[in-house]
Amino acid sequence: MSGKRTDYISWDEYFMGIAQLSAMRSKDPNTQVGACIVSQENKILSMGYNGFPKGCDDDEYPWNREGDLCDSKYAYVTHSELNAILNYRGGSLEGTKLYVTLFPCNECAKAIIQVGIAELVYADDKYNGTPANLASRRMLTSAGVKMTPYRSNGRILELKV
Numbered sequence: 001m002s003g004k005r006t007d008y009i010s011w012d013e014y015f016m017g018i019a020q021l022s023a024m025r026s027k028d029p030n031t032q033v034g035a036c037i038v039s040q041e042n043k044i045l046s047m048g049y050n051g052f053p054k055g056c057d058d059d060e061y062p063w064n065r066e067g068d069l070c071d072s073k074y075a076y077v078t079h080s081e082l083n084a085i086l087n088y089r090g091g092s093l094e095g096t097k098l099y100v101t102l103f104p105c106n107e108c109a110k111a112i113i114q115v116g117i118a119e120l121v122y123a124d125d126k127y128n129g130t131p132a133n134l135a136s137r138r139m140l141t142s143a144g145v146k147m148t149p150y151r152s153n154g155r156i157l158e159l160k161v
């Protein structure tokens with residue numbers, strides 16, 4: 001009997017929690033996505049969320065989903081996974097693990113594969129079955145990236161900030 005706390009959060013809860021917290025920084029009114037990249041030694045290497053690139057004012061660029069490409073967010077938003085990858089300045093991401101709140105699209109899948117991320121743990125999969133989702137799964141499978149759905153145990157983590 002060591003007397004240690006037993007209700008501490010697991011590694012998965014910790015890293016998915018960080019991804020969820022990162023998503024809360026997103027200005028996207030429809031879908032907020034967060035990502036957290038972790039080393040094989042469970043060290044957090046990088047984080048990201050979906051948003052416009054540096055210098056592109058959140059109040060000037062459109063957050064619309066509809067309309068011409070240039071009048072919608074899709075032309076401008078950087079996805080959370082890509083932001084997490086680009087935010088990392090420490091060298092190689094080979095063999096790392098990505099926690100992400102939404103299953104990655106095909107464009108993010110390309111970046112994930114090319115930087116050598118070995119596994120992804122995803123929470124939501126609301127675009128399952130769409131062309132981007134199918135293409136993403138196809139590439140991730142071909143590249144041998146392990147895809148693990150996050151299994152929430154339903155525990156609610158509260159923060160007073």
Ligand SMILES: O=c1ccn([C@H]2C[C@H](O)[C@@H](COP(=O)(O)O)O2)c(=O)[nH]1
Pocket residue numbers: 028030031032033049050051065073077078079080081102103104105106108
């Ligand atoms: O792999 C992905 C896919 C999407 N996102 C971001 C891009 C957008 O900001 C939203 C999706 O908006 P919808 O209104 O649901 O189409 O999510 C991402 O970060 N990573």
Ligand SMILES: [Zn+2]
Pocket residue numbers: 079080081104105106107108109
């Ligand atoms: Zn994406």
